[in-house]
Each structure stands twice: as C-alpha cells, then as structure tokens.
Amino acid sequence: LIAAMPDVAIFGEKDYQQLLVIRRLVADLALPVEIVGAPTLREPDGLAMSSRNAYLGPRERAIAGRLNAVLRDAASEEAATRDLLAAGFDRVDYVAIRDAATLGAPSEGPKRILAAVRVGTTRLIDNMAVP
Numbered sequence: 337l338i339a340a341m342p343d344v345a346i347f348g349e350k351d352y353q354q355l356l357v358i359r360r361l362v363a364d365l366a367l368p369v370e371i372v373g374a375p376t377l378r379e380p381d382g383l384a385m386s387s388r389n390a391y392l393g394p395r396e397r398a399i400a401g402r403l404n405a406v407l408r409d410a411a412s413e414e415a416a417t418r419d420l421l422a423a424g425f426d427r428v429d430y431v432a433i434r435d436a437a438t439l440g441a442p443s444e445g446p447k448r449i450l451a452a453v454r455v456g457t458t459r460l461i462d463n464m465a466v467p
Contacts, residue, residue, distance in 0.1 A: 337361070337369065345369055350376040350384050352448060352463045356439055376462075378404065384462045391458045399424040399455050403462050407431075407449050420453055427454040433466060 337345060337358070347355045359371045377385040382404030383397075392400055402423040410416035416431040429452035436446035447466040452459060 338365075338367070341367070342369060344372060346372045346374050348376060349373045349463070350386065351461065352450060353439060356437075376464075382408075384460075386460070388458055388460060391456075393456065396456045396458065400458075400460055403451065403453060403460060404464075407451055407462060407464055410449055413449075416449070416451065420451070425453045425455050429453065429459070436465065 345358070347358055349355060355371070355373050361367075362369050362371055379385060379389075379401070381401035383389065383401045384404070389397070389400070403420070403425075406416055406419045406423060410419070410431070410433075413431045413433055417428045420428050420431070431449065431451045433442055433447055433449050434440065435443050436448040439448075448463055449466050450461075450463040452461045454460070
C-alpha cells in the first residue's frame, strides 16, 4: 500500500478483520489513501465466494453452504457454535459478535458476527452485520 500509494484501495468485507486493520494503518500513518470496503460476493446458497471453495468436495460443499444461514440466524456466539457443529462442520475456530467499528467488545452501536470454521481440511471465514 505504501509502495504503490494509490488514491483509492478496495478491500473485500469477506476478511473484515483485515479491512479494519488496513483502515487503522492508513489512519495511523496519515496516508492519503481512501479505503473502500467491497461487499462480500456470495454463491446462490449464501457461501462467501473464495478460492478455498475449490478444495471442497460435494459433501463438504453442501455443509459449507450452511455457514451463512447459521450466522444470519445466530442468537448468540454459543448458539452459533452449537448450530455450526450440528450442521456438520468439523471444527469451529471461533464465532464472535464484536463492535463493527473496532472489533472490541460489543457496544450499543453496529455489531458484526465473525466466524472461522473447518470442514474437512478447508478453513472458511465469513462475517456479516448483526441486525
């Protein structure tokens, strides 16, 4: 980013943590770069598009398609973790509901639910705004 010094840089919201780190870096270093978050592109079943999806076999792909729905319907971090395991994910690395602006503990403002899961040998991440 510093070497290229673009006027605008676009980062996908799929890796929301990375997007916020880049925004913070630009602010802290007072770089004259506008950081734009691009919405996550999704498959018809809601799975976030990713090159990692190519590693999924048919059974794993069917399970992976449930990630978005579980996060969308999550009542809590604990419930989402339970529902992801029940949906067939092999491991839940994390589910966290965080402040959308800082990723700190949730406050009264906008929140984001973030998750990393494993199905087979593939690690998938996703996140979305919490209504």
